Amino acid sequence: MNHTNCVMHADRRSAGAERDARFTRRARGFLHRVAGDLRLRAGEHEIKAEPCRRGNGCRVSLNTDRLILEVTDSPSRGTVAMSFRTRRGRSDLSGGGDNAVSAEQLGTREGYESLISALRLANGLDSERR
Incomplete structure (x- = not known):
């Protein structure tokens, strides 16, 4: 759980490209771990990082056909947020409503x-590849 804590509770006081790169690297590593725990094959998912913009922060996402x-990362608010939503195919970029995941939940x-179980269910993997 140490990797999760590094992503969710990182020091956000200093601004700049180094902080953004560190956040992106840790978030990518965390999402690779989630993809592994979901037993997703290489062609079934993609991890994308959107560059940081002034006031908006960074965004790293794990995309599948259904999830x-x-x-x-929001430097202006000093927080990291995690959410998931379902979607219909890779062309659906908006998907359904956001389901927020609390940092306290990921701390245990x-x-x-519980998060992995919810993601497996949302992605339709519950009956497959157990």
Whole structure:
């Protein structure tokens, strides 16, 4: 759970490209871990990082045909947020409503396992590849 804590509780006081690069690297690593825990094959998912813009922060997302999992950094608010939503195919870029994931939930092993179960269900993987 240390990797999760590094992403969700990182120091955001200093601004700049170094902080953004560190956040993006840690978020990508975390999403690779989630993809592995979901047992997604290489062609079934993609991890994309949107560049940081002034006031908007960074966004790193795990995309499948049925699911988008996003980790966003907001330097203006000093927080990291995680949310997921369902979608219909890769051309659906907006998807359904956001389902927020709290940092407290990810701080425990049970909370992380609960998130993985919810993502498996939302992605339609519950009956497949168990």
